[in-house]
Amino acid sequence: MICGKCSKNQATVHVTEVVNGTKKEAHLCEECARSAGIGMKFTFSISDILGNLMEVPKAGKGETGSLRCPECGITYSEFKAKTRLGCANDYEVFKAGLLPLLEKVHQSTQHVGKTPRTVESVVRKESELVRLKRELETVVKSENFEKAAQIRDRIKTLETELSE
Amino acid sequence: MKWDDFLQRSGEWLKGNGPDGDVVVSTRVRLARNLSRFPFLTVANPETRSQIEQYVRGRLQEAFPTRDFQYLSLMRMPMIDRQLLFERHLVSREHAVGEGERGVAINSDETLSIMVNEEDHLRLQAMRSGLQLDLTWEGVDQADTELEKRLSYAFHPRFGYLTACPTNVGTGMRVSVMLHLPAAVISKQMDKVLQTLARLNYTVRGLNGEGTSPVGDLFQISNQATLGKSEQDILSEMRKVVPEVLKFERSWRHKLLHDEPRKVEDKVWRAYGILKHARTISSEETIELLSALRLGVHLGLLSHVPMAAVNELFVFTQPSHLQKIEGKALDPEQRDVVRAEFIRKRLP
Numbered sequence: 001m002i003c004g005k006c007s008k009n010q011a012t013v014h015v016t017e018v019v020n021g022t023k024k025e026a027h028l029c030e031e032c033a034r035s036a037g038i039g040m041k042f043t044f045s046i047s048d049i050l051g052n053l054m055e056v057p058k059a060g061k062g063e064t065g066s067l068r069c070p071e072c073g074i075t076y077s078e079f080k081a082k083t084r085l086g087c088a089n090d091y092e093v094f095k096a097g098l099l100p101l102l103e104k105v106h107q108s109t110q111h112v113g114k115t116p117r118t119v120e121s122v123v124r125k126e127s128e129l130v131r132l133k134r135e136l137e138t139v140v141k142s143e144n145f146e147k148a149a150q151i152r153d154r155i156k157t158l159e160t161e162l163s164e
Numbered sequence: 165m166k167w168d169d170f171l172q173r174s175g176e177w178l179k180g181n182g183p184d185g186d187v188v189v190s191t192r193v194r195l196a197r198n199l200s201r202f203p204f205l206t207v208a209n210p211e212t213r214s215q216i217e218q219y220v221r222g223r224l225q226e227a228f229p230t231r232d233f234q235y236l237s238l239m240r241m242p243m244i245d246r247q248l249l250f251e252r253h254l255v256s257r258e259h260a261v262g263e264g265e266r267g268v269a270i271n272s273d274e275t276l277s278i279m280v281n282e283e284d285h286l287r288l289q290a291m292r293s294g295l296q297l298d299l300t301w302e303g304v305d306q307a308d309t310e311l312e313k314r315l316s317y318a319f320h321p322r323f324g325y326l327t328a329c330p331t332n333v334g335t336g337m338r339v340s341v342m343l344h345l346p347a348a349v350i351s352k353q354m355d356k357v358l359q360t361l362a363r364l365n366y367t368v369r370g371l372n373g374e375g376t377s378p379v380g381d382l383f384q385i386s387n388q389a390t391l392g393k394s395e396q397d398i399l400s401e402m403r404k405v406v407p408e409v410l411k412f413e414r415s416w417r418h419k420l421l422h423d424e425p426r427k428v429e430d431k432v433w434r435a436y437g438i439l440k441h442a443r444t445i446s447s448e449e450t451i452e453l454l455s456a457l458r459l460g461v462h463l464g465l466l467s468h469v470p471m472a473a474v475n476e477l478f479v480f481t482q483p484s485h486l487q488k489i490e491g492k493a494l495d496p497e498q499r500d501v502v503r504a505e506f507i508r509k510r511l512p
Contacts, residue, residue: 007281010448061504072207084283085205088200091333092502098330102323105331107365108392113335116312119319161420 003029054090122162129158168445170491171480173319175274178479180471182294183224186462187410189342189382189475191300192253193309196327196336198318204328204446205281210264217265223314224269228307237267244493247484253291255279256447276303284329284336286311294485295341295406305395324391326379334391339402342371343409346459347416350431357409364405365389371451380451380478385409385496421463432460438467443465444500450481450507469512477507 001011009029038144065077072086076094079085091098115123132155139148198204202216214367221235238246238259249259253269254277266281279287290303290313318326324334332338348354358368365388370378383407387398420428435456438445458474460466479485481503487494490502 002249004313006350060458072203074207082206084206084328085204085326085330087203088198088320091323091326102330102333102391106389106391106393107279108334108389110322110392111320111334112392112397113324114308115324116317116319117309118316121320122320 001027003027003032005029005032064094064097066095067093125158125162129155129162132158167488168479169204169272170252171458171485172249173272174472174476174479177252177253177259177274177291177293178472178475179293182292184410184470185293186262186296187343187345187413188295188406189344190253190291190293191288191296192291192342193294193297193300193304194287194338194340195304196284196325196332196338197286197288197308197311198326198328199285200316200318202285205283205285206328209333214265217267219280220285220315221267224280228269228271228311228316232272233269234272235267236508237265238262239265240266244484244487248488251482251484253477256282256287258282259287260275276307278307278501285333295410297339297341297402301339301395301399318341330459331388332390334389335393335395335398337390337395338386339398340369340384340386341406342382342384343406343413344380344382344455344458345409347420348413348454349381350420351416351417352413357412361409362386366405373410380455383457417459417463428459428463429465431456432463432481434463436460436466436511440511441508442504444497445504445507446500447482447503450503451478452482454478472509477510480510481507 003009003011006029009084009125011027011029021033032051051067065075065080067076068074069086071088071091074086076097077120079090079094085094130155132151136148136151139145139151177192180189182188182190199220200214202208202219205213205216208216217237221237224233224235236249238249238255243261244319246255246260249255249268250257252274254274256279259266259268259279260283262282264281268280269278269491270276274293276288276290277347278289288304288307290300290307292300292303298385321325325336327333327336345354345357348357361368367386367388369384369386371380371382371384387393389409390398394399429508438455439450439453440498454474454477457466458471461469461471461474483499484497486502486506487504494502
């Protein structure tokens, strides 16, 4: 059966409407059905969902909307319209707007999965640094200067590596 | 690139010999990745796009130097060839019809494909026949780790792998399992399945991915959340949910066969009869009939038809495959004739 609206595509959506006791039937293709706003429960797209979520009015919406990323140049309003970000930096710049959105989509705002090895080693070094600095205080207090010197050297090495 | 290879062979996921193959057609895991030194493609001008493509292509060739891997550039590729890659599920529809410098790296058994400049700089996907969550994940994870040694991904300690669309951020991982649920459809039980899956935060799509409606009783279910769950969390949730759907479909198949054996047999054999003897057939009708055939094979009603033959027909009867086999462009009417002929030849 051919679509009753565009007369081009195959009709796959069949609608029966009863208006004032008169039965009306329509046979439409997917495209025409969608543009007529007939619910296609199988074919919602991610951007539709996102678009709807972002409609939620937020306090200070005006300010958020005009926020612009200095790196890629897109504004929060542009992101909302396209539902796509412009660069990695946007996650920082638009953080305030993104956090509630991420919470709605993922029920979380904290990554817990795979981490690139390079990042992993940075994280490891950073936590070692924190640990060593604490240890340094203790050994200095106990006047173990030999150990303190060793720790200080290690801290220096780590700091140079991290600043590279 | 020899396109004939694609017509001589079929991807691993089409073999139909994977675990739970009576209901699960294939398992797919994809990872979305971006490079830290380039803007996302949303704002990239053609020049930047081209730089990204060249850079990633180079790293891909270093990471996968064997002849088993080939890189295909899509920008200057004829539409019919891009369409074939899409029909093969090696690239997304958007990647096939898109514009600008972009490409795909594919291995020879088609278990791995890496799209360059799709929505994100890199989309890595592994695909396997039947329900093989671990093996599929390992395939894509290894490829990702190998690439990571050679390029720097956009990564944030809090948000994980950064993606153009915030719905993919975190692991960037989407696990999709393609299910064949004819008994649930025939018994009008699909709404129940869909509602349950939606409540569990799973997305359901048709055969051809985002924005497509279900055809041939084929449904792709995938995780929606990618942030706040590790890759293993996502997999183990899938490991719990999918068997429930399998159990549901199998019990309805059993019930159908028990309550209305003649009706089921009739449906299957009519489908076989039309496919085996039709002189012209549309792709929509083909998919619906193949679905009945697939059900028949698994219910033991059509024991002489191998599963691989049915699965291959799903792919090889699509427009681009038919035109490649014929070696020329065909209008829709000609295609319907060629399709009928092809099925008659291939169906045992």
